[in-house]
Amino acid sequence: MNLKQLAHMLALSQTTVSRALNGYPEVNEETRRRVMDAAKRHGYRPNPSARRLATGKTGMIGYVLPTGASVDIDPHFVEFLSGLGDYARSHELDLVLSPADADDQETTYRRIVANRQVDAVYISSPRPADRRVALVNTLGIPFIVHGRSEGFDFDYAFTDIDNEGAFHEAARLLIQLGHRRLALINGDDRETFAIHRERGVRRALAASGLSLSERHVCSVDMTEENGYRATRRLLEEGDAPTAIACSSLIMALGVVRAVRDLGLSIPGDVSLIAHDDVFPWLRPENFSVPLSTTRSSIRLAGARVAERLAARISGLEEGARGEVWPVDLVVRGSVAGAPG
Amino acid sequence: MNLKQLAHMLALSQTTVSRALNGYPEVNEETRRRVMDAAKRHGYRPNPSARRLATGKTGMIGYVLPTGASVDIDPHFVEFLSGLGDYARSHELDLVLSPADADDQETTYRRIVANRQVDAVYISSPRPADRRVALVNTLGIPFIVHGRSEGFDFDYAFTDIDNEGAFHEAARLLIQLGHRRLALINGDDRETFAIHRERGVRRALAASGLSLSERHVCSVDMTEENGYRATRRLLEEGDAPTAIACSSLIMALGVVRAVRDLGLSIPGDVSLIAHDDVFPWLRPENFSVPLSTTRSSIRLAGARVAERLAARISGLEEGARGEVWPVDLVVRGSVAGAPG
DNA sequence: CGAAAAAGCCAAAGCGCTTTGGAAGACTCT
DNA sequence: AGAGTCTTCCAAAGCGCTTTGGCTTTTTCG
Known part of the structure; x- marks a missing residue:
């Protein structure tokens, strides 16, 4: 079931159906309801490949995954992913991991941006003056840094802990x-x-x-x-x-x-x-x-990063706001007065 | 730089340029070389969105990630991912993680298959008569199971350890x-x-x-x-x-x-x-x-699964071959004769 | 009541690629 | 030389969506 068929079935043009579905104003409310109904009833789902060709939007967020025989992925990553995934799910966002040579991530960043493979990316474990941050900033794709970099002549959006x-x-x-x-x-x-x-x-x-x-x-x-x-x-x-x-x-x-x-x-x-x-x-x-x-909780951070990415993609969040979360100090038995 | 421009620049049709680039036989070798050259020189890269609309191929492999507030992603996952990513990189394959409600993964599998979001998927931590395996099998997308399921009336491809x-x-x-x-x-x-x-x-x-x-x-x-x-x-x-x-x-x-x-x-x-x-x-x-x-090594398993997925996508591997890797027994100090 | 404005809809042109169905020219064969 | 076969290329039709520009019809308002 594609748009053409649906439109034909409703005796409407593709234009109108498309607009009705995407919430554009120039369509009669009753018509919209009819369209929405029919779409639901027939389980119509717009083909994402076609949509992305037409709009450039992918519904995906990207992460460049450094790999290599001697490169170990941090086990923290999986916990961060839990949070990210948990949020992304509720927004039908997928995450695409683009594996890159750990020593040349730039090529991969350029590729995923040039190809419009994702709507936004996040960067983790940044270093001071991290090249990835500078690169992604000039490439102009929405992004959030998990952690902080330093020493740029521009501001950027990040979520970090204190x-x-x-x-x-x-x-x-x-x-x-x-x-x-x-x-x-x-x-x-x-x-x-x-x-x-x-x-x-x-x-x-x-x-x-x-x-x-x-x-x-x-x-x-x-x-x-x-x-x-x-x-x-x-x-x-x-x-x-x-x-x-x-x-x-x-x-x-x-x-x-x-x-x-x-x-x-x-x-x-x-x-x-x-x-x-x-x-x-x-x-x-x-x-x-x-x-x-x-x-x-690094998991909460993952969820927050996903939330901000989603907000940036939909234009709800702008600017270079950085946020720093406080950290709890939890005292248990492993500390005591100095010996002697 | 898109195909049209490149074709115009070479005074050839898009058809010929496309075929030259994709290795089709019906094009003169010298023409092919000219095209290849020009493509390289101008850094032409076919737009993946357009290509996938036309062909249905995405260059991505999929994994449905079970999520939920009380769902923990296994830390093994990250190590598996290391291996998978390491192989995928060399083949310009990306991995898309589609987060799903842990209690309803079927919807997500259906979505990614119906939308042709990926060329193949893998399934991990299967159970006997795992519903995901049965589902994916009927949906007809190429897949590999990491681990084994049991009790089906069909065979499938898996990589497992003994x-x-x-x-x-x-x-x-x-x-x-x-x-x-x-x-x-x-x-x-x-x-x-x-x-x-x-x-x-x-x-x-x-x-x-x-x-x-x-x-x-x-x-x-x-x-x-x-x-x-x-x-x-x-x-x-x-x-x-x-x-x-x-x-x-x-x-x-x-x-x-x-x-x-x-x-x-x-x-x-x-x-x-x-x-x-x-x-x-x-x-x-x-x-x-x-x-x-x-x-x-679960990392090696990840690389192997990626390799097989790639082979299946390109048609090099077919059938339901399962492979079982032997496991090393490494004896160190933690075992000794029974006490008494 | 008639002109201007607004509302509601549509046809068609993209988006950038692949692929079908020819067509023109070169080559073979009798 | 003419019929048949390759070789090499092309125009155009998709793929399924969004969006532009325009055309009716209805509403508004002096």
């Missing part, structure tokens, strides 16, 4: 508990979120006349193993920290294992706070010692 | 080590993979005249917490098992924590073997006691 504030609060708590030597086990510090977290910790320390030793901050891919290694190194050196802030729950698994392997205890010898993106399959309250966390 | 064989081998090893009471902490046993794994364990036990007590098998969502709970329950009851087979590394985290909480040790009191899908961020050799595993 990473700096979160880690500032976490560090402040530890300092209040008497800790003087903090360590930070961070994610990839070429990414903005990691930079902001480090900044938060440093600011809290500075406020108390303390500082973050270079040896006490490390930046690694957020795997269990790297959490373990970093912790071993930190705790086996002289001048070991008495408290650790950690950028992910997965790394925290490694931290806990390392502490235990060294015959130390949490929070007796070391206090620990980790960032929790809220995975259903790994929860801080279920660690052997319940973990204190800075908590922010 | 779950039964893997858990059979694992159980056999434990039995050889003198264990008599095995437990299985399984995933959702409405899914085929879980059924097969249980079958494997039972078969191994039966071969030695043993059996799997109903109290020693449980089926849960594969979270850390559920692994912990199941293990507590198993070990605190009388007649506790001396060996556990576990369907995921994430649950194994909980198993290890529970064993420790109970003051027991691995492998002294309990032997443990888990299935490892090979995540980059959580590796069995890094468990406090290195974990024995049945190992199969």
Whole structure:
């Protein structure tokens, strides 16, 4: 059942039927009702391929997926996707993942924009002065950044959490508990979120006349193993920290294992706070010692990004508004006063 | 730059240019070269929207993503996606995720097929007599099942691993080590993979005249917490098992924590073997006691599924061939002879 | 009441590609 | 040389929708 048939069946022109269906004003209300009815009754659905050829609109949002034999997709991605998908579903939006060589994403961005394959895109895990953001901005396709980039001569729309504030609060708590030597086990510090977290910790320390030793901050891919290694190194050196802030729950698994392997205890010898993106399959309250966390649901962020993308596509949202979500500090058993 | 302009520029018809570009035989080789040259030089790329309207081909593969507030996307998904994306990239295939109400995926499948939104789809985590498989089969779109369904009156194409064989081998090893009471902490046993794994364990036990007590098998969502709970329950009851087979590394985290909480040790009191899908961020050799595993890279499976989908789209693969990959049994420190 | 404005509808021209059904010229064969 | 066969190209008809421009008919209003 296509438009032509439907129009013929109603003894109307395609024009009128099309307009009736798409809510244009120049059609009699009664006619519109007749058309709507018939469309529903016959299960008419406009062919999206035809529509997109005519309008350029696709009803899809895009994401360029960096791939490669040595490129790992972050497990956070799936949780973000849950939220995004949950919202997108209610708006009949599909998500198209365009795999790209991790070292050359530009080609793919250009392709999906030139081909009008999607109505909008989002960008995640941005770095300062991220080239993707600059590119997409000049290409002129609607977009939202999940996270923040910095150092452009233009503004853009983003949804981010207050990473700096979160880690500032976490560090402040530890300092209040008497800790003087903090360590930070961070994610990839070429990414903005990691930079902001480090900044938060440093600011809290500075406020108390303390500082973050270079040896006490490390930046690694957020795997269990790297959490373990970093912790071993930190705790086996002289001048070991008495408290650790950690950028992910997965790394925290490694931290806990390392502490235990060294015959130390949490929070007796070391206090620990980790960032929790809220995975259903790994929860801080279920660690052997319940973990204190800075908590922010990445799933909600996914839903919000989808919502904003949808708003931008339909013209309801404009401008370069950035939004920053506060982060909860949830105190559990893994923090205590500094030893000694 | 569109076809019309290019044709005009070459003083040829659109027909000829189109055919030259698409490798049809009825065009002079020299003409073809001229066309190819000009196309390359002017960076001509056929408009995909137009092409798909004309041909119905989209260059995309589809996946219906079950969503909902209480629906969690499995973290395995992201690793599968890595492999899929890695292959798809090399073939300029995009992946479109169509979010669907988890309780009504049929509508979405029908939509994407009726609208010709994708050239092929894949289905994951199938159950016996999975309705999605039956549906997609009748809808007539090319598809591959990742995993296996059962109980149809038709054959279909799938790529699966030998779950039964893997858990059979694992159980056999434990039995050889003198264990008599095995437990299985399984995933959702409405899914085929879980059924097969249980079958494997039972078969191994039966071969030695043993059996799997109903109290020693449980089926849960594969979270850390559920692994912990199941293990507590198993070990605190009388007649506790001396060996556990576990369907995921994430649950194994909980198993290890529970064993420790109970003051027991691995492998002294309990032997443990888990299935490892090979995540980059959580590796069995890094468990406090290195974990024995049945190992199969879900990432490779993703790449293989993409490869087969591509082959089906281009007509290189036909028929209902199913393939079953063997699974490695990797023995590490978490297994030992039965206590006593 | 008659002119101007508004409402309601339609035919046809795109959107940019593929594919059908020829047609013209080159080539073979008797 | 004429009939038949290839080879090589083209005009035009889709694919199914939106949108432009225009044409009637109805309504408004001095």
